Every structure is written in structure tokens, then in C-alpha cells.
Amino acid sequence: MVKAVVLGAAGGIGQPLALLLKANPLVTELGLYDIVNTPGVAADLSHISTPAKVVGHLPPDDGLAKVLTGADVVVIPAGVPRKPGMTRDDLFKINAGIIRDLATGVAKYAPNAFVLVISNPVNSTVPIVTEVFKQHGVFNPKRIFGVTTLDVVRASTFVAEIVGDLSKAPSIKVPVVGGHSGVTIVPLLSQSSTPLPSSVDQGALEKLTYRIQYGGDEVVKAKDGAGSATLSMAYAGADFANSVIKALKGESGIVVPTFVHLTADAAGGEALKKELGKELDFFSAPVELGPDGVKSIKSLGKLTDYEKKLVEAAIPELETNIEKGITFIAGSKL
Numbered sequence: 001m002v003k004a005v006v007l008g009a010a011g012g013i014g015q016p017l018a019l020l021l022k023a024n025p026l027v028t029e030l031g032l033y034d035i036v037n038t039p040g041v042a043a044d045l046s047h048i049s050t051p052a053k054v055v056g057h058l059p060p061d062d063g064l065a066k067v068l069t070g071a072d073v074v075v076i077p078a079g080v081p082r083k084p085g086m087t088r089d090d091l092f093k094i095n096a097g098i099i100r101d102l103a104t105g106v107a108k109y110a111p112n113a114f115v116l117v118i119s120n121p122v123n124s125t126v127p128i129v130t131e132v133f134k135q136h137g138v139f140n141p142k143r144i145f146g147v148t149t150l151d152v153v154r155a156s157t158f159v160a161e162i163v164g165d166l167s168k169a170p171s172i173k174v175p176v177v178g179g180h181s182g183v184t185i186v187p188l189l190s191q192s193s194t195p196l197p198s199s200v201d202q203g204a205l206e207k208l209t210y211r212i213q214y215g216g217d218e219v220v221k222a223k224d225g226a227g228s229a230t231l232s233m234a235y236a237g238a239d240f241a242n243s244v245i246k247a248l249k250g251e252s253g254i255v256v257p258t259f260v261h262l263t264a265d266a267a268g269g270e271a272l273k274k275e276l277g278k279e280l281d282f283f284s285a286p287v288e289l290g291p292d293g294v295k296s297i298k299s300l301g302k303l304t305d306y307e308k309k310l311v312e313a314a315i316p317e318l319e320t321n322i323e324k325g326i327t328f329i330a331g332s333k334l
């Protein structure tokens with residue numbers, strides 16, 4: 001039995017994400033929560049002939065407590081999306097408060113659930129969830145994840161486009177590490193499971209790296225005021241949730257990049273900090289998932305000189321983003 005919950009389930013990401021979770025045969029109960037429209041979304045999804053029982057809740061009548069009770073996996077895409085001209089960090093103030101309040105609910109009503117944070121800026125919202133859990137005495141670093149899968153999905157697709165064969169996109173694996181905004185997104189293209197063609201010179205490699213780092217901007221611009229990536233994000237979020245659920249049910253050998261607290265695997269985390277040459281608390285690294293959440297944090301492997309430079313550029317920005325989340329909670333009344 002697996003109960004999955006979506007907080008922000010009526011939104012641009014929330015609705016298609018809820019649809020994909022309803023279509024996942026491993027999910028037996030699906031709880032939807034938002035400040036608007038969840039009864040309608042739940043009624044609509046409940047007619048789909050898959051196993052999950054669907055319930056929708058709104059804030060009145062203890063809706064948050066009801067939806068979270070018994071949850072195994074909580075996915076959080078609640079918030080406000082980026083508009084043109086807005087950076088991910090501009091969103092910080094609004095989304096930080098929303099995440100703080102929802103994390104407080106999870107800490108109270110589903111403290112053992114796996115928490116998958118989609119709301120941006122992920123580099124700061126994950127530290128916010130962590131601080132809230134610490135204050136409630138329920139922090140377990142193995143169970144809190146920043147969802148960076150969209151960067152991985154984009155990298156696979158863009159490499160398949162360059163190789164000239166989109167049918168390869170689902171099987172191409174490119175580790176994307178660091179964090180989840182701009183320069184903190186570090187695609188390790190030298191480790192692509194399908195090597196890039198030799199025609200890709202340093203200039204083309206830098207263009208591809210930039211496209212992965214700023215792929216979100218392409219969507220914001222094309223949507224022209226109607227929001228940011230929602231459908232590709234829902235796909236990526238459902239894919240990551242599926243990895244977590246499969247691991248929860250005992251499947252071994254699942255390794256995916258995700259943004260985690262580096263104490264989630266003390267030895268692996270320390271080794272990674274040595275590799276980075278920096279005492280960072282959070283980093284997105286390839287992580288092996290298990291029934292209790294993070295099983296191990298893996299090394300970044302062999303990096304090219306260019307990739308080493310990208311990691312170096314990511315670190316100061318990551319430090320600032322992480323600190324911003326922690327400071328927000330320090331100044332908040334919980």
C-alpha cells in the first residue's frame with residue numbers, strides 16, 4: 001500500500017503530476033491538497049480505472065491534516081511560478097512562506113513520509129523544509145529530497161537531439177549535479193551513457209551546458225506570461241516519485257541525482273565534501289535510494305577540467321541559496 005500526496009495539486013504542475021501518479025499502479029491512495037479546486041480535480045481523476053483511491057482536500061476542516069495522515073510520499077509543487085523577467089530567486093519570498101507552512105503540516109501529520117520538494121528555488125526550499133523538521137524534532141535527512149529530475153530529463157532529451165535520434169532519449173543517462181538554478185546546475189556530459197559525437201567541440205559543449213542550465217527560460221519565454229515549465233516538470237516529478245516508491249517497496253540499485261542534506265549518508269557525504277573541497281550542507285549528487293530513503297551518496301566520478309570549473313562556479317551560489325533558506329526560518333515564527 002502506498003499513499004502519495006500532492007500539495008499544490010490544482011496547479012499547473014500539480015494537476016498533470018496528480019494524473020501521472022493516478023496512472024502509477026504502485027500508488028494505492030492519492031491525496032490532493034491545494035487552497036483551491038482539489039475537490040474537482042479529485043472527482044475527475046477518481047473516474048480513471050487505476051487502483052489509486054483519490055481524495056481531495058482544501059484548508060477548511062483540517063484538510064491539510066486529513067490529506068497528510070498516513071502519507072508515504074509527499075510531493076510539493078505548491079507555490080507561485082516564475083513569470084518572464086523574474087529569476088528563480090525573485091520567487092523566494094512568496095514560495096518560502098508557503099513551503100514553511102506546508103512543511104510544518106508534514107512535520108506534524110506525516111513526519112516519516114518521504115518529502116519531494118519541487119517548489120522553487122529548490123536550493124533554498126529544501127533547507128527550509130529541513131529547518132522546519134529540525135525545529136519539530138523530526139528531521140531525518142534520508143527522507144527529504146529536492147527534485148532536480150527536470151534537469152536530468154532535459155539533458156537526456158538535448159543529448160538525444162544532438163545524437164540525432166530522439167528514440168534514445170529515454171535511455172540516455174546524464175548525471176546532473178550541484179543544485180537546481182542557473183550556474184548551480186552542473187551537467188556531467190563527459191559521463192553521458194551515450195557519448196556525444198566527436199563533432200561536438202568545446203563551443204558546442206558550452207552551448208549545450210547553458211541550454212540545460214537555462215532550459216526553464218526557453219519555456220517561460222515561449223509561454224509568454226502563462227507560467228513556467230509544468231508538463232515536463234510533472235513528468236520529471238512523477239518519474240522521481242516512481243523511483244522513490246520502487247525503492248520504498250524494496251527494489252535495489254536505483255541511483256538518481258537529487259538535492260539532499262549531506263548527512264543523509266555520513267561517509268558518502270564526507271567523501272563528497274572532500275571531493276568538492278568545501279563544507280557544504282546540501283548538494284545534488286547521484287544518490288542510491290532504498291526502503292528508508294537515501295541509502296548512499298555517490299562520488300561525482302571523474303570530471304573534465306571544464307566540469308571542475310562548473311562545479312567551482314556552482315559552490316558560492318549554492319552556499320548563498322542554502323544560507324538564504326536557513327536564515328528565512330531563523331527569522332520566522334513557527
Ligand SMILES: NC(=O)c1ccc[n+]([C@@H]2O[C@H](COP(=O)([O-])OP(=O)(O)OC[C@H]3O[C@@H](n4cnc5c(N)ncnc54)[C@H](O)[C@@H]3O)[C@@H](O)[C@H]2O)c1
Nearest residue numbers: 008010011012013034035078079080081118119120150233
Ligand atoms: N523543481 C523544478 O524543476 C520546477 C520546475 C518548474 C516549476 N517549479 C516550481 O513549482 C512551483 C509551482 O509551479 P506551477 O507552474 O505549478 O504554479 P501554479 O501557480 O500553476 O500552481 C501552484 C499551485 O500551488 C497552490 N498553492 C499556493 N499556495 C498554496 C498553499 N499554501 N497550500 C497549497 N497549495 C498552494 C496554488 O493554488 C496553485 O494551484 C513554482 O514554485 C515553480 O517555480 C519547479
